[in-house]
Amino acid sequence: MIELKDVTLKYSSTKGIFNLNFNVEKGEAFGYVGPDDAGKTTTIRMLMGLIRAGRGSVTIDGLNCFFQASAIQKNIGYVPEEVGLFENMRVKEHLNFITQMRGGFGRKDTHLRDSLIERFDVETRGKIENMSTGMKKRLAIVTALMHDPQILVLDEPTNGLDPLMQSRLLDLVLEEKRRGKTVLLATHKFEEVERTCDRVGVLKEGHLVENMDIVSLRAEETKAYLVKFGAPPNLEQIKKYGFDYQQFSQSDYEIFSSGDRIDVLMKVLSHEKVLVFNSKNQSLEEIFQKHYQQETNHQEIKNEIKNEVKNEVKNRADKPQAEKLKLFRKKEVKNKALPDKAMKNKTLPEQDEKVREVKKA
């Protein structure tokens, strides 16, 4: 069991970790998310015994992570964000060396190791320094898991992996979880957390701002659907049933529905000519975005929220979440629309000119 109690570690007055409290129970998978520089890796460095907490206690199975690191390391498998392998070694040499360092001098049972090598398609010939980043990461995963640890600590484990390997890794994490392993997964990617974790903690500027159960979160999530209509839809009808929507173009809409009202939305849409119906399952993403965005343009968001509340307070009085949702939609629309327009305006005249020049010549 991983336990952090009132942990504080200051790099400066704003950077570091402040009064961090959380537990990861045995057999639980904990998603640890947050923007860059929030302190995720710092937390993991403390868990791995690389740095000492300034205040508070960091323990795994009751053992102090700094002073009893070697005892803890017996049961832990750690995949670092940036892999530091012995570059001048060959792959087999590296794996043998780490096995020996783990006390397996002359151990012949390499069954698990071989299956991991096969699973992640690790090239075992050649020196590590000549390998690609992705291959090094795969080797780091094999290195971390080949002693069948009870606790997995994964720091951005899918970074640098191709989609196939990402998927294989997440499958492995799920399998291990089912076998009763404890998992701490630090990541940026909410879909990884949604796929593998039971609970998620959001870290921001060194504070844990959310710590929630994914199962209960799913029940109350708001779902977003991207819908393309073949004919102009009956917007009045959609509004009447209390669904929120955002119009992208004549036929493209994003419609929001709470998790327990999807059947109603289906009924409403059954009267329309629907060409495309895509689910945008992004409840977690929105929670994360709230924290990610506040950091970047705090003021802008505040202003936008104020304006929107003023304009649309009547329509949306029954839906307190609405302004937040609207905000994200607005941003997305902006992002999507702008590049297209810019591209058209820029490229077309240029191309025309070129064509003319060619003709003249």
Next chain:
Amino acid sequence: MSIPLFLKNIKNNTVLLLVFVALMSIYLAVIIYIYDPSGVGAMVDMMSILPAVVVNAIGFGTIDSGLTGFIASLFYGVLIYLFPMVYCIILANRLVAKWVYEGSFNSLLYTPNSRIKIIVTQGAYLLASIAVLFTVLFLVGYGMSEQFFPGMLDIKVFLKLNLGATLMTMTIGMVCFFFSCLFNNTKLALFFGALIPIGFFILNTVSKLSEKTLFLGKFSLYSAFDGLAIVNGQANITLIIGGFAIVIVLLFVTAVGVFSLKRLPV
């Protein structure tokens, strides 16, 4: 002590050791080879061309006429400071700071071995390899002398010379090792690891230039080892070895302490 790690160190650093063993052995062999038992006249003539100040500074001020003294002045005068110093700077950096800087040192800490165990292994390798270096030198010196001038080498004194030089080099090695453990950055570790031994060397050289600068030698570790004084029997070898040993232990303990408590980068 972690045996797999120690073996890995041997594998990683043997080439470096061999280079220095070869360089220094050849040098020592040549010095013994050019020794002229009928007098060191030619050498003295050559030295008389140079200004006395320079001759003193490079440690050739007094050239003993015996073989042991000849080796002591020519080999254990200047070379014994320089070559092993470079070896220590490079090796100490490779053993700790380089790996820490590259991030691979953490791979060792992610295994069930305490920091103390790992860092002691690294320090032990440093000391052991220096011991090997001087053992080879001793054997080469002994072999060459017996080959060309049988019975002329005072083995007891030659052993003392080597023991003193070994301990002195180990002390320098520990200075470099300490900085290698202190800094997470190779550049800083190399800078301080080189600065201090070179500083000692300069102080030692300058102190020999004149009476006025003699006091500077007191600040240099290298002044504690004087090859000729050992040959002449003026130096108390037990005191020298004991003194160096204490400094080595102190530096080692401090280095291990600093390393086991410091913040490591990911």
